[in-house]
Amino acid sequence: MIKSMPGVKQPIVYILDDDPAVRDSLSSLLRSVGLQASVFASVTEFQQTSLAAVPSCLILDVRLQFANGLDFHRQLVAEGIDLPVIFITGHGDIPMTVKAMKSGAVDFLAKPFREQDLLDAIALALQKAEQRLAASSVSDALRNCFASLTNREQQVMRMAVSGLLNKQIADQLNLSLITVKIHRGNMMKKMQARNFAELVRMAEQLSLNKA
Amino acid sequence: MIKSMPGVKQPIVYILDDDPAVRDSLSSLLRSVGLQASVFASVTEFQQTSLAAVPSCLILDVRLQFANGLDFHRQLVAEGIDLPVIFITGHGDIPMTVKAMKSGAVDFLAKPFREQDLLDAIALALQKAEQRLAASSVSDALRNCFASLTNREQQVMRMAVSGLLNKQIADQLNLSLITVKIHRGNMMKKMQARNFAELVRMAEQLSLNKA
DNA sequence: GATACCACTATACCAAGGTATATAGATAAA
DNA sequence: TTTATCTATATACCTTGGTATAGTGGTATC
Structure with a gap:
């Protein structure tokens, strides 16, 4: 389904959820369609990882054990880390959805969701990630010239x-x-x-x- | 609260809802804070009106009698009518919210909502409308020169x-x-x-x- | 038919951009 | 000390851009 194209590096899907069962099922779903998954149980664990320079996105649980997914997303945006984010949640409501989308989330999925909906969202997120990567590599080259x-x-x-x-x-x-x-x-x-x-x-x- | 500034024309808030009671209560709420409201009961009625060249936004009910608010919003976007839209609905869910926000809605409010939330959303929408108006008047001048x-x-x-x-x-x-x-x-x-x-x-x- | 606008060209002239060659002081690194 | 880099300058030369003046021909409008 998702082929490794020459020149385009293998994308990575980050998963940040405090529920081990969710992490396992999501990562096996991703692997089943040929996507590389990287799982994290906490915000601190995620922050200690240096993000790979490949198209990537983050599947983020809204309600984490020691943190709020929405706030963490805003923090990422504020830090200039432009990683497309897909929210998943078991206890979502409309104001929460609006807040997430206003912050620039790619999608917001309430459990239980159809697997295909998640895969669609991931495909869209990775597409955005590729575009941003391409754009930033161009302006990186420019900035280097100017520097x-x-x-x-x-x-x-x-x-x-x-x-x-x-x-x-x-x-x-x-x-x-x-x-x-x-x-x-x-x-x-x-x-x-x-x-x-x-x-x-x-x-x-x-x-x-x-x- | 909202003063009429010199040079900036009086904004208009369009209300499209098939429920007369909602139209009345919304328009009186808006008038109470000094905003001009213009109400419509149907899509056709709204389409027959030519939009004023002032900062304006649309409060749109998701479930209209003969139409779908989300679809109508997308239609507006497709036609290049960039009017900031605030959705209100009595029967909302998360997928609907996501869809609305993805289409570029400013906000999505489920009834019952706090009046202040709507007024905040309107303030944001009118601010966006002003920015777009300013930007488009600049590029209008440019296009005229080029033409x-x-x-x-x-x-x-x-x-x-x-x-x-x-x-x-x-x-x-x-x-x-x-x-x-x-x-x-x-x-x-x-x-x-x-x-x-x-x-x-x-x-x-x-x-x-x-x- | 007069008027206006568009497109095109020529000569002449001046201002501005750009390059090569050469020189020279200052500073920092090998 | 030598080497390299940055900065600054001068002379000379050529190319390019831009304008003024003047003229030709076509087309459309009144």
């Missing part, structure tokens, strides 16, 4: 993409025109921008205008 | 922001260099772009690269 610039080159890039002429940049930085041109040329090479339009779009992705 | 360009000028703009040199544009369009320069100059004036970087960002907003 490889010297301070001056970064300054010149910011000012250039904001629309300033070389002459204006030179005035504001108290430099000669030729110096600005050279910084600009080096910057374009390091950023691997084939033309100025491309550079402007890179700056947009890096949100250089805002910061 | 005011002649065909040639649009072509030249697309090619310029994709990074092509005037010479390359001239070759591809079988024009002389000077003709391209003139189209480009006229285009910059009409787009009110102060520099090329700004033009690239305008093109991004118009998503000229995709289409």
